[in-house]
Amino acid sequence: MASLSFLNRDNTVAGPGYNRWLFPPAALAVHMCIGQAYSLSVFNIPVTKLIGITEPAPDDWSLSATVWVFNLAFFFLGISAAIFGKWVERSGPRKTMLCSALFFASGFALSSLGVHLHSLPLFVGGYGVLGGIGLGLGYISPVSTLIKWFPDRPGMATGLAIMGFGGGALIGSPLAVTLMKHYATPTSMGVSETLMTMGAIYFCFMIFGSVIARVPAPNWKPAGWVPVANTGNQMIATASVTADNAIKTPQFWLLWAVLCLNVTAGIGVLSQASPMIQEIFSEGRRGTGLGITAEAAAGFVGLLSLFNLVGRFFWSSLSDKTGRKRIYMIYLGLGAVLYALVPTAGNLGSTALFVGLFCIILSMYGAGFATIPAYLRDMFGTLQVGAIHGRLLTAWSTAAILGPTLVTQLRDYYISSGKAAGLTESVAKASAYNTTMYIMAALLVVGFVCNLLVKPVDAKYQETEAKPVLA
Template sequence: MPSVVPIFSTILGLQGISAAIAGKWQEEKGPRLSCVLGAFCYGGGLMIAGVGILTHQLSLVYLGYGVLGGIGMGLAYVPPIAMLIRWFPDRRGLATGMTLMGFGGGALVVTPIINYLLKITHKAPQYIGSVDSVQLITEGGRQFAHYAGELREVVVATTRDVYICHIEGLQEGVYLVGSGSTGAGTTLFALGTGFLGVMMASAISLRTAPPNYRPAGWTPPPVTNALVSTKNVHIDTVMKTPQFWQIWLTLGTLSSAGMAGVSVAKTMMSEIFTQALPDIVTPVFTSTYIMLISAGNLGGRIGWSTVSDSFGRQRMFTMFYCVSIPLFAMIPLVVQQATATSSLIPLALFCTSNVIIYSFFGAAYAITPAYEADLFGSKYCGAIHGRMLTASSMASVIGPVTITLLRSKSELAAIKDLVLKIDPSVFYTKFGADVSQLDALVKAKTVTINKLMELVPAGTVDPTPYLYNSTMYCAAGLLCIGFVANYTIKPIDPKYTMIEQGPADPNSDSSH
């Protein structure tokens, strides 16, 4: 996980950075060119990442999926949002929600495609025998065995490892490292080709609304919300306003907490509930759970953003925080109940809580552009939102990296605690090394909690479900900061606004 999670941070981090850098250029050139370049970067990046997996070069995965993918997302993300805000000034929340519904709900369409491609392209690793029948040699924390006259690196799969991998035909025993394939490389290459085609077709259909456009028959209603301005703030001035940084913190904290969970959503379900409810939490159930939170994300983007048009953006974010903070703090208690009983109630609470949390996470991205347009005007909304996405860049690092660090720290502490319960001679017989080499064994994944649980005395509690407790409490604390930032937002000081010219002909049209 420590080697893979940073890729997730890289792509989302560069999305925000590239959107911020290209913001003014996008306003000048229009949405088409930016989205075409984004299509080439994102689609081509997935293809390069696929090649990286097929050739076992992690650097290509970072370059393709992380760097080029992030730049492609940044170039293609903002222009459609800014375009629709200008076409629908009367329904800003709905417009941004509809746009970002595709971004958040894409998993509902793509996940079945990915699962099918993985199923037809994966290859099981080479099985060389049971643990008892293979002589294992431990060197530098890694395990080796003689196979076909050569000393080859191997990995030992436990019963729990086999269950989590979801590979048909896999059994407990010893396997050659690098002999199988998950099918991820071929799948990414195919997805890159598909995304390139779809994004190109979408890009060429975009066109920009004329300045000060108003839909036929619509007259702007009297402004009754103090946080809705009739003036525009220039792109070069907006970062001097305190409101920009307050929204930045609002989006950043909610995103950090959401990304922390999204990056390990499937892992948490597998590690927490597979032992307590093995007959229910099957691979099919886990996939359904991922689809469910994706649906929550999708529903939040369109549902909550539409409600915000009448309820108000600030009130919506206040509600998000007031609900999310206790939900994050409650998850460790739910996990404790899940391990103590075989009841379905903790599982239902866990799934429901996460669906709600991820609906808020999706809504935060959908509502923020409308929030910005309310406060700063729509004239530079695209460029402003590009800079605002640096909050997402921050969140992409803080969320996944924090959850990885906290989990790794909890995992190491749990492993050391389990080792104390095991006779040193039993440990040596199992791993071919003594306890003094524990750090190297853990780093090489030779020693894991699953393997230690086979050696500890009967009745020892498996610590795996509790590895995320510190992360949940950290997320709740982070959300408290965002709550204060949003709650204290005040109207824009007139000294930051522009002197406007008269409105253009609403029946005129322009395109790029």
């Protein structure tokens, strides 16, 4: 029992002289591991050829069945973050990050077994359910603790961690491809062995993160830092709100809508980035004999991922100077304008303008994730900010379904309608994307209005009589 007490929150309180910059490596160790979820698509084709090897066999799994791993993983990320948010606050980062490592690694192991036994329920339930729970626990715990360590720069701190989550795919994707090539044989795609190996590697790094995790002592603050003064923020709470009270406030639901709408627009594009640029700049539509190749489209997706990654840190750090409400007005207002300009770029045939618009759009999409924890801290204080953040992530779960569905459904509708009207398929697809961009712009306008309506939280929801200070 003494060994288990090592995990208790009380035993993770940092002593005098602890350097707060020692915690970011712990957060990154976890977030860069669970960020592997963004690279799950590298397994899409291999798992559809587990029996046929060179091509799908009749008994192989279909792509439409296996993509549920991705959908469920992010669904359970949001659900587990919402359900276990208060437990995370009580237990502290060390115990939570250890549990995250156990669930995440177990998900890999069970999916590996599912591939070995050719059991789709085990494959999907492993990473999709167990892994998804690990994602949720691992996502919110480091973020909550970083906010407490960096009350003077919460945007920078959360941007740093969530940048790691966005960058996880940059490591996970080539790692998975390399391992599958290493383990592949004439009778095996090497998927089962790859999943088991990756689970073991990630488990080790996440355990490292949990061991070095520390929380600040009660009422700790950086030397020389004065709360509220010199922050430049519009609204900083000087009293805290519990997670149960937070969901009773209009501010919580306005921020829920802001995150959901911003993510719906961004994730819808990100999920279809490769076919979108190929179809908008197709040979048939341009009539030039020149089009965007699959290789060039892959480069486009990679560039978007890079801007998604960098934007998480850049914009979120900037929010420490501008204030969270103002920075979201940029994300949503400028984002709406850029989405509305995309059809113009397509009609002009300007790939440079098209790519440039989406690079900025995706940088703000990633920044939306990185900035929202600091926004919640501003509105509700630090008492249960992790639990509140967890509940707000259900907006992500909702957007993960709405965004891709909206893009694909509109695409299919326009293709079928275009054929009926005698249009070529390339023209019909381009028209679908044009309409989608205008709809995404409209969603961001709604989000802009929601953000505009955010005001300080009423004192009746707070734990003390202190009111939010307007800087």
